[in-house]
Amino acid sequence: MTPAIAASGATTASTAGAGSASSGATTSDAVAAATAATATASPLLRLHRDDNVLIARQVLGLGQTLPEFGLRLKAQVPAGHKIAARRIAAGEPVRKYNAVIGVAARDIEPGEHVHAHNIALVDFDRDPAFGADVTPIDYVPEAERATFMGIVRADGRVATRNFIGILASVNCSSTAINRIAAHFTPERLAAFPNVDGVVAFAQTSGCGMSSPSPHFDLLQRTIAGYARHPNLAGVLIVGLGCERNQVAGLVESQHLVAGRNLRTLVMQDTGGTRATIEAGIRAVEAMLPEANEVRRQPVSAAHLKIGLECGGSDGFSGIGANPALGAAMDLLVRHGGTAILSETPEIHGVEYMLTRRAVSAEVGQKLLDRLAWWEDYTRGHNGQFNGVVGPGNQAGGLANIFEKSLGSAMKGGTTPLQQVYQYAEPIEQPGFVFMDSPGYDPVATTGQIASGANLICFTTGRGSMFGSKPAPTIKLASNTPMFTRLEEDMDINCGQVIDGTLTIEQMGQRIFEHILRSASGEPTKSELLGLGDHEFVPWHLGIVS
Structure with a gap:
């Protein structure tokens, strides 16, 4: 099992001066590189051998020398932010996980802080390559599948x-x-x-x-x-x-x-x-x-439908928490369960990572159709779909929507994309699926629960205080300092990946085991705090008359 980290396939720059955006990276290569990077105590993370940026594991000071990378820092760089690994010429693609997250707005020298101030967001022609990366799922035999203590309704629902x-x-x-x-x-x-x-x-x-x-x-x-x-x-x-x-x-x-x-x-x-x-x-x-007459009993993990959510993302979300959750979802799918990725604006720019995994051209086109709808829906508005991420995202190291999307999509793991659903449409297809929704957490989660999600996994880098009913929310912290500061609200510390104490695969196994315990009735942190009574927020589409 390998979690999804980098885009595979090619993109072609459509903006003059952007140069080639071709990416030869495979998911396996990127996973190996990321796992190796996070397994050391180096202050910088190199996510892919072909990246021209590095990620600061901790706050780094102006003038600090990093001889192993041949760099002297030209600015103070917050944790989770990017540093130029070499000179990046104006108009050259900026690569993270060997995926293009923008182009240099000016010449960027080695050791410079690379962020929204010197990255320009440009659009690219992205080959959807429907089904190119579909691989068979190594299902666990039914008799050997993981179980949890569920409540079986009279009609068989769990x-x-x-x-x-x-x-x-x-x-x-x-x-x-x-x-x-x-x-x-x-x-x-x-x-x-x-x-x-x-x-x-x-x-x-x-x-x-x-x-x-x-x-x-x-x-x-x-x-x-x-x-x-x-x-x-x-x-x-x-x-x-x-x-x-x-x-x-x-x-x-x-x-x-x-x-x-x-x-x-x-x-x-x-x-x-x-x-x-x-x-x-x-x-x-x-x-x-x-x-009150119900009793819990052992049932297969195939009955789990997990809504995947992220909020308050930071530069570490796409390095540890999101790919680790993706690894857990690969496990869930192998055990017959369902993983529901949503937040359509937050796959903008990396949608080809999903269409390449679509089981058919029809499924892949459904996803592209939803993105086209969003492009029209947000035209003329200062929405996230059009490039600008929230203040918390920017403070955490994410320069634009392409970079945020790169991390967000990783929550879905690596298994084939089985189906694409409308908001709140009943989800009947097991495996990895996509449900259209805004990126606003309460609205997206409301749609996932309405679609049938019986548990939510929510990654956060800045710290979200979210909870939900009737399906509980498990919150996964992307970094250890935030987990420690907000431990009363956080269920799992995925910062252990950044710290180098656990691999992505090991963290994914821990998440999967935690999911089984929570599904069996173990209270989540948000449940212990009594959250979830005010997070039912259906999506408002139309005018108010």
Whole structure:
């Protein structure tokens, strides 16, 4: 098993003066180079033999000499940032993992700090080469697959948690569902120890929107995805009564089946706010005894669907945490499970790394079609898709969206891309898949959970305080200083790869084992902190009328 680190295949510069962007690197070569680099105590990391930049493992000072690299630093360089390994002429491609992340905006001398101030973002013609890097998956025999202690529903679906969920069809019923959920304090739930909680999924749309429309369809699909999620033992949907997103229409159009474990209330019919809250409490109370009857039992890891997320990325994210998570996902896929990569703007510039792994031209083209949609959607706006990354990303060493995408894509590992899905579309194909979404963490994760993810793995370099329900979030720190500073929020320290104490493959094995424990009910750090009640954020596409 080898995690994905570098792009393979060729890109051709389409901007005058950019020169050839051809990359002869293979994934295996890049993994070997990166593993060797991080296994030493050197203050600089060389990620690929053909790179013209090096990565600072720690803060390096102006004038500091690094004789093993033949360099004298011309600036103070923060940890995770890039240093010119040699002279880079103006217009020459800047290479990291032997992938082009931009061109030199001016002549850059050896030992200079290389970042947004002297890298120009240019677009390149990228050959999608559909399927060129597809390799057979070495599946683990079913009898030998890893297991976790899951909750098996009557229809065969497998859960990792056991909540009762309350959904609002419209913002106008969001206060009511929050009041219903708030009634079920730990003291009131003490008689139901197998129920993880009663959680409200309030949202801010549902009425002042065009319908029919893509936004309307997306909202209904998201709500329905939560309503049928295996981690919810019971569901209550509450509407106002005059909204566009009518409860009856939602249930009918999404083929939901009302019954003892899926109930609905309409405030205008029930008698108003207080009456609805009281009726909602009674409805949940009626569902609790059956929800409490569940017992965990050993089930195959093939039942795991993992949403892959990154936020607050830094220069180390794409060196340790993301490729290590990719290594864990390669293991998961070999055991029959599903890995869901998302955040479409954050594969911009390296999409060919995925299309080359597409099992068919049709699947590869679906991914390109989503990127084309995003290009049109963001045209004229100062969005990440157009090149500029967030202040935290820049402070952490990422110069532009191409560099960020290079690291982000590594979360998906190396196995073939099996399918591409729309936001919140039910994911039925096992293996490595892609779900279209924005790069905004709560929105992307909401879509993944609606698609069926029963656990989220979230890498972060700057430090994210994210949590989610009903599927829990495991947070993976990219560097040891941040992990130590924010240990109450971080589950796994992938900084051990940067420190040279673990290889990417060893870290991937640890992540996989941690996933199995968390899926079995071991609380994540975000669960211990009580996070996840406010992170249900469906994607808003349309105008508000």
